[in-house]
Amino acid sequence: MTLPLSLRFALRELRGGVKGFRIFLLCLALGVAAIAGVGSLSAALVAGLSADGQRLLGGDVELRLTHRPPSDAQRAWLAANGMVSETIQMRAMARGPQMATTTKRALIELKAIDDLYPLYGAMKLDVAGSPQDLVARRDGRWGALVDPAVSRRLGLKTGDTLRIGEVDYEIRAEIEHEPDSGTSAFVLGPRVMVAGASMAETGLVQTGSMIRYYSRVMLPPTADLDGWIERLKQAFPDAGWRVRDVRNGAPGLRNFLERMRLFLTLVGLTALLVGGLGVGNAVKAYLDSRGRTIAILKCVGAPAGLVFRIYLTQVLLLASAGIAIGLLIGGLAPPVLSGLLRAYLPFDAAIGFYPLPLFMATVYGLLTALAFALWPLARAREVPAAALLRDVAAPSTTRPKPIFIAAVAAAFAVLAATAVLTAERTDFAAWFVLGAFATLLLFLAAGNAIVDLARRMKRPRRPDLRLALANLHRPGAPTLSIVLSFGLGLSVLVTVATLQGNLSAQVAERLPDQAPAFFFIDIQPQQVTPFEATARAVPGVGEIAKVPMLRGRIVALNGEAVDPKKVAPDARWALRGDRGLTYSGSPPEGTQIVKGEWWPADYAGEPLVSFDADIAAGLGVGIGDTLTVNVLGRELTARIANLRRIDWSTMGINFVLVFAPGLLEAAPHSFIATAQATIDAEVPLEVAVTDQFANITAIRVRDALATANRILDNISVAVRSTAAVTLVAGVLVLAGAIAAGHRRRVYDSVILKVLGATRADVLRTFLLEYALLGLVTAALAAVIGSLAAYVVVTQVMGAPWIWLPGTIAGTALLAMAITVGLGLIGTLAALSQRPAPLLRND
Numbered sequence: 001m002t003l004p005l006s007l008r009f010a011l012r013e014l015r016g017g018v019k020g021f022r023i024f025l026l027c028l029a030l031g032v033a034a035i036a037g038v039g040s041l042s043a044a045l046v047a048g049l050s051a052d053g054q055r056l057l058g059g060d061v062e063l064r065l066t067h068r069p070p071s072d073a074q075r076a077w078l079a080a081n082g083m084v085s086e087t088i089q090m091r092a093m094a095r096g097p098q099m100a101t102t103t104k105r106a107l108i109e110l111k112a113i114d115d116l117y118p119l120y121g122a123m124k125l126d127v128a129g130s131p132q133d134l135v136a137r138r139d140g141r142w143g144a145l146v147d148p149a150v151s152r153r154l155g156l157k158t159g160d161t162l163r164i165g166e167v168d169y170e171i172r173a174e175i176e177h178e179p180d181s182g183t184s185a186f187v188l189g190p191r192v193m194v195a196g197a198s199m200a201e202t203g204l205v206q207t208g209s210m211i212r213y214y215s216r217v218m219l220p221p222t223a224d225l226d227g228w229i230e231r232l233k234q235a236f237p238d239a240g241w242r243v244r245d246v247r248n249g250a251p252g253l254r255n256f257l258e259r260m261r262l263f264l265t266l267v268g269l270t271a272l273l274v275g276g277l278g279v280g281n282a283v284k285a286y287l288d289s290r291g292r293t294i295a296i297l298k299c300v301g302a303p304a305g306l307v308f309r310i311y312l313t314q315v316l317l318l319a320s321a322g323i324a325i326g327l328l329i330g331g332l333a334p335p336v337l338s339g340l341l342r343a344y345l346p347f348d349a350a351i352g353f354y355p356l357p358l359f360m361a362t363v364y365g366l367l368t369a370l371a372f373a374l375w376p377l378a379r380a381r382e383v384p385a386a387a388l389l390r391d392v393a394a395p396s397t398t399r400p401k402p403i404f405i406a407a408v409a410a411a412f413a414v415l416a417a418t419a420v421l422t423a424e425r426t427d428f429a430a431w432f433v434l435g436a437f438a439t440l441l442l443f444l445a446a447g448n449a450i451v452d453l454a455r456r457m458k459r460p461r462r463p464d465l466r467l468a469l470a471n472l473h474r475p476g477a478p479t480l481s482i483v484l485s486f487g488l489g490l491s492v493l494v495t496v497a498t499l500q501g502n503l504s505a506q507v508a509e510r511l512p513d514q515a516p517a518f519f520f521i522d523i524q525p526q527q528v529t530p531f532e533a534t535a536r537a538v539p540g541v542g543e544i545a546k547v548p549m550l551r552g553r554i555v556a557l558n559g560e561a562v563d564p565k566k567v568a569p570d571a572r573w574a575l576r577g578d579r580g581l582t583y584s585g586s587p588p589e590g591t592q593i594v595k596g597e598w599w600p601a602d603y604a605g606e607p608l609v610s611f612d613a614d615i616a617a618g619l620g621v622g623i624g625d626t627l628t629v630n631v632l633g634r635e636l637t638a639r640i641a642n643l644r645r646i647d648w649s650t651m652g653i654n655f656v657l658v659f660a661p662g663l664l665e666a667a668p669h670s671f672i673a674t675a676q677a678t679i680d681a682e683v684p685l686e687v688a689v690t691d692q693f694a695n696i697t698a699i700r701v702r703d704a705l706a707t708a709n710r711i712l713d714n715i716s717v718a719v720r721s722t723a724a725v726t727l728v729a730g731v732l733v734l735a736g737a738i739a740a741g742h743r744r745r746v747y748d749s750v751i752l753k754v755l756g757a758t759r760a761d762v763l764r765t766f767l768l769e770y771a772l773l774g775l776v777t778a779a780l781a782a783v784i785g786s787l788a789a790y791v792v793v794t795q796v797m798g799a800p801w802i803w804l805p806g807t808i809a810g811t812a813l814l815a816m817a818i819t820v821g822l823g824l825i826g827t828l829a830a831l832s833q834r835p836a837p838l839l840r841n842d
Contacts (some may be wrong), residue, residue, distance in 0.1 A: 006309035013293075013314065021318050024282035028322030029329065030728060031272025032365040036330025037337075038268055039357025042261035044334035047350035049257070053246040055121035056347060058180035059085065059216030060225065061232075064242045066551040066578045067668065068632055069213045077235055081228065083218040085116040088196060090211045091189065091521070091697045092204055093690045096154050097161035097168065105686055106153045107189040107699060110164065110204075112196040119218045121179025127158070127172070134172045135195040142198040144169035147190035162192070165202030165694045169194060180216075188704055204695050208550065208670035209522045215241075240553060240630035242577050258424055266432045267492065269419055271728075272368050273436060274488050280372035281481050283315060287380045294380060308381040315377065319369035326365065327358050363418060371411035378404035425569055439491055439784055440484065446780050447483035450773075454479075468768035479773065487777045487784075494785025494811045495792075501807045502793050516545075516674035517682050519699040520689060523671040527693055531673065534692050540681025545589070546673035547653050550664060551578035554657075555635060556628035557621050571618020574656060581629065583659040587644070591654075596623045596642030599660045607638035608660040613645050615656055629657065631667055638663065767820060774816040782808045 054060060060082070063070070070078070070086075078084045092110045115132055123131045125145060135143040144162055151157060151174065162169045175191060199205055219228060225245055232243070287294070297307055331353070338349035378400030399405075416433045423429035454472035472479050523531050528546060535541055554562060554575055564572050585601035587593065587610070594613050599605075609627055616622060621640060628637045638659060646654050653674055677685050686698045786808060793801050 006306060006313050009306075009310045010313035010317065013310075021282055021286060023278050024286075024318060025322040025325065027275030027278035027282075028272075028319060028365055028369060029325040031268065031275040031368065032323050032326025032361045033329035034268030034271050035265055035364055036327050036358050036361035037333035038261060038264040038330075039360060040331055040354050041333045041337055041349070042257060043354040043357055044338065044349040044351060045257050047352070047354075048347050050247075051350055052347040055118075055179045056181075057216070057244060057246055058087075058117075058121075058214070059119045060219040060223075060246050061217040061229065062244045063215040063217070063232075063239075064244075064577070065213045065240065067208060067211060070215055070241075074236055074239065075215075077232075078215055078217055081217075081231075082220065082223070083116065083119065085119050085216045085218075086114050086196065087117060087214045087216070088112040088199055088205075088211060089214065090204065090209065091699070092164055092192075092202075093694075093697055094150060094154065094192060095163045095690070096156060097163060104154050105690055105698070106150055107697065107703070108150060108164070108192045109187055109189050111191060111193050112199045113193055114196045118179045119216055123175070123179065124177035125173040126176055129173070131193065132195075135193060135198075137195070137198070138170075141170050142167060142195055142201075143172040145173050145175050145193040146171055147192070148174050149190035150192060153190075164192065164194070165204040167198060167202045169198075188699060202694075204522075206522070206524055206670070206695055207668040208524070209695065210551070210670070210697075238630070238633055238635060240555075240633040240635075242553065262423055262425055262428065266419065266423075266429060267496075269364060270436055270488070270492050272364055273440070276368040276372040277481065277484050277488075279319075279369055280376060283311075283373045284376040287311065287376055304381045308377055311380065312373075312377055315369060315373045319366060319373075322369075323362055323365040327361060330361060331358060360418075360422065364415070367411055367415040367418070371408060371415060374404060374408045374411065375400060378408075427569070435788060436488070439488055439788075442784060443484050443487040443491075443780065444480070446487070446776075447480035450483060450776055451477070451479050463765075465768055467765045468772060471765075471769045472772065482773050483777050483780070487781050490778065490781035490811065490814075491785040491788070494781055494808060495788040497807050497811060498786055498789035498804055499792055501804045502789060502802050516543075516701055517677035518675050518685065518701060520673045520675065521549075521670070521697050521699065523673060523693075523696055525669075525671065527696070528671050531689065531693060531696065534688050535673075535675055535685060538677070538681055538685045538688050540678040541685055542676035542678075544673060544675045545653055546671050547582050547584065547588075548664075548669050549655075549672045550581045550631055550667055550669040552581045552629040552631040552636075552657075553578050554627065555630045556637075557619060558625050559628070559637075562619075566620075568618035571615050574612075574615045574619070579629075579657060580655050581631065581657050581659065581664065582655045583661055583664045585661050588654050588658065590647060592645040592647075593642050594645050596640070598642055603660050604662055605660075607636065607663045608641040609638040610642050610644055610658040610660075611640050612656045613643040616640070616643050627657075631664070634667075636663060770820050771816065774818070774820055778811070778813075778816055782811065785811075 049056070063078075069088075075084070089109065089111050092108055094106045094108045096104055113131060113135065117131065123145075125131070125134070127134070131145060134145060137143075144164075146156075146162065150162070151171070154162070156162060156171060158171050158173065160171050162171050169192075175193065178191060181191075205211060219225065225247075229243060229245065294307055298304070334349055334354075335351050338351060381404075382400060400408075416437070419433055420426050420429045451473045454469045457469060460466050460469070471477060520531070523546070525548075532544055532546070535544055556562060562575055564575050567575065585599070585603065587598050593610075598610070599608055611621070611627065621627065623640055623643065625640050626637050627640060628635050630636075641660070644658075646656075653672060675685065682700065682702075686700070689696055690698055790801050
C-alpha cells in the first residue's frame with residue numbers, strides 16, 4: 001500500500017532523529033503524566049473506597065441519632081429486618097488510676113460496642129481474643145481496648161487501670177486496626193473501646209450530652225437496599241436519624257478525594273498548558289531550522305497545503321509518542337503511590353486499569369499539542385520561500401489565514417470546555433480556567449512590554465549592560481517565550497506555596513492568639529454555676545463564655561423537604577448530619593447582621609431563627625422564609641428573622657442557627673463553654689474541671705489546632721508536588737527557549753570575541769540578560785501568585801490575609817537561580833565554540 005505523500009515526507013525527515021523535538025516530547029509527557037496519574041490514582045482510591053464500603057461503614061445501612069438511643073419500637077423493626085449492631089460514640093476524658101497525684105489527662109474518642117460488633121471486617125489487637133471477651137466484666141472490672149497513643153500519653157501498659165467517667169477500666173489490649181474507622185471525620189483523640197453495658201456506670205450518659213448512637217444493619221443477601229430504606233422512612237417518618245448506606249459509607253473521604261482530584265487535575269492541566277508553550281516553541285524552532293528545506297519544497301512547486309500536512313503529520317506523530325510516554329508514567333501511579341498512601345487511609349486502593357482517566361489525559365494532550373502547534377505551522381504555510389530564507393535576520397510578520405486562527409481558537413475553546421464540563425465542580429473549574437487564561441494574557445502583555453521597554457530605553461554606557469538590553473528585543477529573542485512559560489509555572493507555585501503557608505499560619509500562629517485555651521462540652525444545666533466557679537478559681541484563667549447547645553438536622557425549607565442536589569456545593573455541608581443549635585436573647589459576640597433585625601432580649605412570639613448568611617444564600621432562602629429542624633425526633637419550624645456573617649476564624653462559640661427564646665428551652669440540652677487561660681494555667685484548669693466533673697470533656701484548642709495543621713501538612717505535600725510539575729514544565733520550556741537560541745548565541749559570542757571581547761565580557765553580557773529576565777519574571781509571578789492566593793483566602797475561605805514575604809522571596813530567588821543557571825549552561829556552551837570554523841562556514 002502506498003503511503004500518502006505527506007506521511008512519506010514526514011517519516012523521511014524523522015529518520016534524522018528528534019533532536020529538535022526533545023523538549024516537545026518532555027513537555028507533553030510531563031503534563032499528560034500529571035493528569036493521567038492524578039486521574040488513575042483517584043479512580044483507584046474511589047474504587048477501593050467503594051469496594052470496602054461495608055467494612056468502612058460497619059454494615060449495609062447505618063442509622064445515627066444524637067443525644068438519644070433508638071426507641072424500643074425502632075429497635076424491634078430493625079431486628080426484624082436485618083442483623084443489627086449498636087455502638088455508642090462520644091468524646092470523653094481518660095485518666096490514670098492515681099487521680100490525686102497525677103495531672104495526666106487524655107481526650108479520647110470513646111466507643112462502646114455490643115456483642116455483634118463488627119458486622120463486617122475484623123478487629124486487629126495485639127493479644128488474642130475477641131473484642132467482646134476482652135471488654136467484658138471480669139472479677140468486678142470492665143475491660144478496655146486502647147489506641148497505643150493512649151498508653152503513651154498516660155504512661156500506661158496492658159493490665160493498668162484507665163479511669164473514664166466514674167469507672168476504672170482495665171487495659172486488656174491495644175488496637176492495631178479498627179475496621180470502621182473510615183467513617184470518623186475530624187478525630188481529636190485516640191480511640192478507646194469499652195462494652196456498651198458499662199456505659200450506664202460511667203456517669204457520662206446524661207441528658208443533652210454529645211452522644212451519638214449508631215445502629216449498623218446487615219441486610220439479607222436478597223434485600224433491595226433502596227426498598228429497605230424507603231420502608232424504614234415510611235415506618236418512622238419523624239425518627240430524625242441520619243441514614244447512610246454502603247454506597248456512601250464514608251462521604252467525607254469520598255468528597256475529599258473528589259475535590260483533591262479536581263484541584264490536582266486542574267494544576268496538572270496548567271502544567272500541560274505551560275508545556276504547550278514549549279510545544280509551540282519547539283515547533284517554531286524546528287520549522288525555523290527547516291526553513292531552507294521548506295523554501296526549496298515551495299520553489300520546486302510543492303503546494304502550501306502539502307508543506308502544512310507534512311509538518312502537521314510530524315507533530316501528531318511526535319505528540320502521540322509524548323502522550324504514550326505520559327500515559328505509561330501516569331498509569332503506573334496507582335501501584336507506585338498506593339503503598340505510600342496506605343498509612344494515611346483506612347482502606348487500600350483498588351489497583352487496576354482505569355481507561356477513562358487515560359482517555360481524558362490523551363484528549364488533553366492532543367488538544368494542547370494542536371492548540372500550540374497550529375499557529376507556527378500555519379504561519380510557515382503562508383510565508384513565501386524568499387521570506388523563509390531570510391527569516392532569521394528579518395522575521396516575517398505574515399499571519400496565518402483566518403481559518404487557521406479560528407482553528408487555534410477552537411482548540412483552546414474545546415480544551416477549556418473539556419476541563420470545565422468534565423469537572424464535578426464546574427464553577428471551580430471555570431474560575432480556574434479563566435484565571436489561567438487571564439494569567440497567560442497578563443504575562444503575554446508583560447513580555448511585550450519588556451521587549452518594548454528594552455527597545456525604548458536609553459543605551460547605558462556599560463557595553464555588557466547595553467548588549468544585554470539589546471538581546472531582550474533583538475529579532476528572534478526568547479524574551480516572550482521565557483516570560484510566558486516560566487512566569488505561568490512560577491505563578492502557580494507562588495499561589496500554592498502562599499496559600500498553604502497562609503492556612504498553616506492561620507492555624508499555627510494567628511488562631512492560637514485569638515482562640516480560647518479550652519472548649520468544655522457536656523456541661524449539665526445544674527453544673528453551669530459550680531463549673532464556672534471551679535474554673536475561675538484557677539489562677540491565670542480569663543474570660544469564660546457559655547451557651548446552651550442542642551443538635552438538630554435541617555430537614556425542610558418553606559415546608560418542602562431539602563434536596564441536596566438543588567443546593568450550592570459550598571452549602572451542602574450544612575445538610576450533612578446534625579448541626580449545633582442554640583437559643584439566645586442577644587446576638588453572639590462579634591455578630592455582624594447583614595440583613596434583617598435581631599429580636600428583643602425579652603422576645604415572646606412566633607418561633608424565629610438567625611441564620612448564617614452564606615449558608616442561606618447557598619440554600620436559596622432569605623428573610624421571612626421558614627426553616628424546619630428535627631431536634632430529638634421532633635420537627636420544629638421557625639421563620640428566618642435575620643442573616644449573620646460569622647467569622648469562624650476566631651474559634652469562639654458560634655452557631656449556624658441561633659433561635660429566639662421560647663422554643664428550645666424545654667428541650668433536653670447541655671451547655672458548652674470556652675475559657676481563656678495562660679499557658680501555665682492550662683494543665684491546672686484541665687485537672688480542676690475534670691476531677692470535679694467526670695462527665696465534662698475538656699478539648700484543648702492547642703491540640704486541636706496541631707491536628708488540623710498535621711492534616712494541612714499532609715495535603716500540602718500532594719498539592720505542592722503537583723504544582724512543582726508545573727514549575728518543571730516551565731523549566732523545560734525555558735531550557736527549550738535557550739536551546740532554540742543556541743545557534744544565535746554561538747554566532748554572537750564569536751563576533752564579540754573577534755571584535756576584542758574577552759570570555760568574561762561575553763559571559764557577563766549573557767548572564768546580565770538572563771538575570772534581568774529572571775528578575776522581571778519572578779517579580780510578576782510573585783505579584784500574580786500572591787493576588788490569586790489573596791482572593792482565595794479572603795473571598796473563598798473568608799479568612800484574614802497574612803503576608804508571607806519569605807515564601808514569596810524564596811520562590812522569586814528560585815526563579816532567578818533557575819533562569820541564570822540555565823542561561824549560564826547555554827552561555828558556556830556557546831563560549832566553547834572556536835571562531836574559525838564558524839566564520840569559514842558563514
